[in-house]
Amino acid sequence: MFQAPRGTADHLPEEQKYWRYIESKAMEVAARFGFGRIDTPAFEDSNLFIRSVGEGTDIVEKEMYTFEDRGGDSVTLRPEGTAPVCRAYLEHGMHNLPQPVRMYYFCPVFRYERPQAGRFRQHHQFGVEVLGDADPSVDAEVIEVAWDLMTSLGLKNINLLINSVGDPQCRPAYVEKLRDYYSGHRAILCPDCTTRLERNPLRLLDCKVETCHALGNDAPRSADNLCEECNNHWDKLRQYLDSMELPYQIDHRMVRGLDYYTRTVFEVQPVDGGGQSTICGGGRYDGLITELGGRETPGIGFATGIERLTLNLKSGEVPVPDEPSPRYLVANVGDNARIAALELSVRLRRAGVGAILSSGARGLRGQMRQANALNIPYALILGDDEIEKGEVVVRDMESSVQESKPLEKFIEEASKSHAKGD
Ligand SMILES: [Zn+2]
Numbered sequence: 001m002f003q004a005p006r007g008t009a010d011h012l013p014e015e016q017k018y019w020r021y022i023e024s025k026a027m028e029v030a031a032r033f034g035f036g037r038i039d040t041p042a043f044e045d046s047n048l049f050i051r052s053v054g055e056g057t058d059i060v061e062k063e064m065y066t067f068e069d070r071g072g073d074s075v076t077l078r079p080e081g082t083a084p085v086c087r088a089y090l091e092h093g094m095h096n097l098p099q100p101v102r103m104y105y106f107c108p109v110f111r112y113e114r115p116q117a118g119r120f121r122q123h124h125q126f127g128v129e130v131l132g133d134a135d136p137s138v139d140a141e142v143i144e145v146a147w148d149l150m151t152s153l154g155l156k157n158i159n160l161l162i163n164s165v166g167d168p169q170c171r172p173a174y175v176e177k178l179r180d181y182y183s184g185h186r187a188i189l190c191p192d193c194t195t196r197l198e199r200n201p202l203r204l205l206d207c208k209v210e211t212c213h214a215l216g217n218d219a220p221r222s223a224d225n226l227c228e229e230c231n232n233h234w235d236k237l238r239q240y241l242d243s244m245e246l247p248y249q250i251d252h253r254m255v256r257g258l259d260y261y262t263r264t265v266f267e268v269q270p271v272d273g274g275g276q277s278t279i280c281g282g283g284r285y286d287g288l289i290t291e292l293g294g295r296e297t298p299g300i301g302f303a304t305g306i307e308r309l310t311l312n313l314k315s316g317e318v319p320v321p322d323e324p325s326p327r328y329l330v331a332n333v334g335d336n337a338r339i340a341a342l343e344l345s346v347r348l349r350r351a352g353v354g355a356i357l358s359s360g361a362r363g364l365r366g367q368m369r370q371a372n373a374l375n376i377p378y379a380l381i382l383g384d385d386e387i388e389k390g391e392v393v394v395r396d397m398e399s400s401v402q403e404s405k406p407l408e409k410f411i412e413e414a415s416k417s418h419a420k421g422d
């Protein structure tokens with residue numbers, strides 16, 4: 001027997017109500033903020049991600065699904081959603097549109113990760129990107145979108161964390177300060193951090209190993225080491241967030257895993273989960289478009305994992321509406337009734353009314369159980385008597401009250417009430 005590949009999951013019908021719920025809330029929020037949807041291919045030229053995500057990152061070095069296609073080109077399954085959107089912005093000349101351009105996406109994302117709870121090799125993301133405006137009010141707006149989505153979903157006990165990681169003007173000096181600081185403690189760093197110390201000292205700050213983590217408390221803070229422009233941006237951002245009454249906290253350790261972030265970074269985390277269970281994360285990436293060969297274009301966005309959101313909705317016991325069931329189960333007893341029931345279900349469906357034919361072989365009681373199991377509110381019962389009289393029995397499954405109605409009149413009423421949206 002085949003099984004789904006390691007680190008992947010089937011999303012069965014009973015799981016779908018969470019997905020529909022998240023999608024509909026996300027689309028509602030995106031529309032309210034004036035975002036347009038974009039869909040990009042599942043795979044791209046490998047260099048797009050090497051250039052944008054950055055050589056030396058875990059994603060590029062260990063986690064990408066990269067392969068040569070039959071024509072000899074190196075392609076990579078999308079490991080994140082931002083670079084493809086930026087590629088599309090450039091390819092379609094979107095800098096000619098009124099700026100900023102606001103886009104959102106839903107897409108599968110592929111990373112060869114060590115399988116563990118809540119981590120998948122194929123998972124799904126909702127994300128937004130705003131391109132073409134560097135003003136801190138845009139940062140505040142994108143953070144508001146993230147917070148609005150989380151609260152619209154009904155998630156509670158979550159924190160909104162922000163930080164500024166500076167830009168190419170001020171970051172190199174800060175990184176050197178960090179390197180100096182951690183070099184003084186080299187003996188107690190974990191093996192990963194010893195490597196990071198040379199290649200990417202920023203990542204030392206969010207190491208989860210206890211000794212490294214403790215060192216982070218006294219490490220130099222990026223927000224204290226910003227150049228004047230970055231510092232102005234950071235001040236204004238907090239001023240805007242205050243005036244919007246968004247309940248943010250500053251987290252000096254948060255640097256995010258991708259090289260392309262500049263200035264603002266932010267995350268939403270469960271209060272008792274910490275950084276390993278981040279629900280939503282994003283930041284500004286003003287250098288990314290030039291890295292991809294375009295003219296200087298600022299950008300900011302965030303992404304959130306649908307699987308992770310689903311876990312949080314379940315653990316937070318957030319009530320999620322059930323997927324709609326058909327309104328009627330057409331039950332039938334006897335051979336004649338089977339054809340009549342088939343016809344009745346067809347006529348209802350053609351009038352736009354949800355109806356399914358029950359399996360008549362189970363007897364009436366079995367068919368009623370079927371209606372309950374499928375959450376169908378009404379059963380329609382047809383037997384020889386009803387056919388002879390041109391009637392149908394309508395049974396309310398919740399109250400068990402049933403009444404006979406003339407068949408034609410019933411169909412007419414059911415179609416009408418459907419058209420009215422009842
Ligand atoms: Zn470490």
Ligand SMILES: [Zn+2]
Nearest residue numbers: 167170227230
């Ligand atoms: Zn700066």
